[in-house]
Amino acid sequence: MATLFAIDLIPAQPWKNGAGSTRPLAEGPGWRVSLAQVTRDAPFSVFDQTRRHSVVVAGGALLLQRNEHTLAMRPHRLCSYTGEVPWHCQLQGEPATVFNVMVEPLIAAVDILTGPHLRLAGLAGSTLVLMAVGGSSACLTGEQTSHLLPEGSVLVSDGAADLQADIASAGWPPDGTLAPYLIAVRARSHRPRLC
Structure with a gap:
């Protein structure tokens, strides 16, 4: 979901x-x-x-x-x-x-990826957080789903399924400013935090 x-x-x-x-x-x-x-x-x-x-x-x-x-x-x-x-x-x-x-490395682990095109392999029990940076939207496609990630939004998803994420307008802008990119975080917990 x-x-x-x-x-x-x-x-x-x-x-x-x-x-x-x-x-x-x-x-x-x-x-x-x-x-x-x-x-x-x-x-x-x-x-x-x-x-x-x-x-x-x-x-x-x-x-x-x-x-x-x-x-x-x-x-x-x-x-x-x-x-x-x-x-x-x-x-x-x-x-x-x-x-x-x-x-907290004793409790959880994260993988952080950046770039205009990301292939994210599914991992059961993980959470995926995805955000587009640089004034562009992104197209997200998975096994049974397709989403548009608009500029100024963040997607939080069950990380169990494979996902392909692509900036909608990839390539360097003609004026030499920042090219849009994605930040993806896949987080998973090893064990519950002790009180």
Whole structure:
């Protein structure tokens, strides 16, 4: 079963520090996928036993700093880092929109793919989250289903079936701007979280 959400209709949850907000897209035991708006410099929240994966999908780059460690989050590039330390985030230009995946490796696993054409093999017990980036829609075809993923929406689906996802207008724009692409996350839990 697949559900299509308009991202703008998902309520934004303000951060406690006032530096941004988060729209939750999907979650399960040990994993969470969300879209965040970072509007000013601020510390990131600490998540114990968590690995973070982020893609700046709109706006400027971000710089994460912790003591002598520095991590540059450049637009449209997957960046993976620990969630266990208090990173300080600095905007490197305009405010940023960030696609975030958080996973507790002892409980869950995620596969993250990007590109204009994605072939996603089915995996029983998994959840698939798919979003088009760069101002284009995507065509999704599976064994018994076909969907259009409009710009500004996200698809959350049972990941058991094979799926082919293609940007509707693939190819580099003539003005040299960003070519549209897809972000796909397949998440699955190993075991339930213990209380």
